[in-house]
Amino acid sequence: MSEHTPDLAHGALRGAGPGHDVVVIGGGAAGLSGALTLARARRSVLVVDAGRPRNAPAARIHGYLGREGTPPGEMLAAGRSEVAGYGGRIVEGEVAAVERGPLGDFDLVCAHFLHRHGDFPRDRVLRAGARAVAPGGVLLVVGHAVPASWAREHRPDVSFPTADEVLAALELAEGEWEVLVSGEVERVRGAPDGHPGPPVDAVLKVRRRPGRA
């Protein structure tokens, strides 16, 4: 969060009252519509809005039934008051990060073949997956250890880490996890067209020890 905003933590707003059922990030047309529906459904809703709707430079709204020619700011002001009318809270601020608590809630988190080209932050996504695992729960990561034999082109920006490399990238806290499976496995089935040339999968299965944070 930026300096002038409350801090979102563990689903609650630190320093801004009790937790809410839902925190909506962004109070434009979309955020306020969602907040209105949720507030009408008796959820406690908080909207955090940085106040920079994309249509701010426009003088008037067109083609929006019932609002033809309305200045955009006027429509948002009406929306905010409709949300507030159902008990929704709206605060000014910019959400810079959303964090989970130190303990996850999930008994099983799986990530299968998360290979993307470009600057996809695979390691960061997997670390977030590990954080979501509850004590006693399992994280299962399966991926290609080598490029698939049927891949049409070789992309140098796609990585194919071994299970040990995935384990190292997870940066799991020492003593908190036990490794159940870590290694490369040849797939029984070959390419999707039935041809042989089985790719090798990297399989990592780790368990968060019970009772540890």
Ligand SMILES: Cc1cc2nc3c(=O)[nH]c(=O)nc-3n(C[C@H](O)[C@H](O)[C@H](O)COP(=O)(O)OP(=O)(O)OC[C@H]3O[C@@H](n4cnc5c(N)ncnc54)[C@H](O)[C@@H]3O)c2cc1C
């Ligand atoms: C110049 C222009 C004219 C347009 N004219 C029309 C028109 O005439 N008719 C029409 O139907 N549509 C029009 N549109 C399209 C319409 O403006 C958009 O479809 C609509 O604004 C999308 O609403 P939104 O809530 O998704 O996003 P936005 O309206 O952009 O609202 C997003 C809100 O979220 C806030 N926000 C974003 N990130 C964060 C964060 N991290 N923390 C807190 N707050 C955050 C922003 O500050 C902003 O207030 C126009 C668009 C533009 C650019």
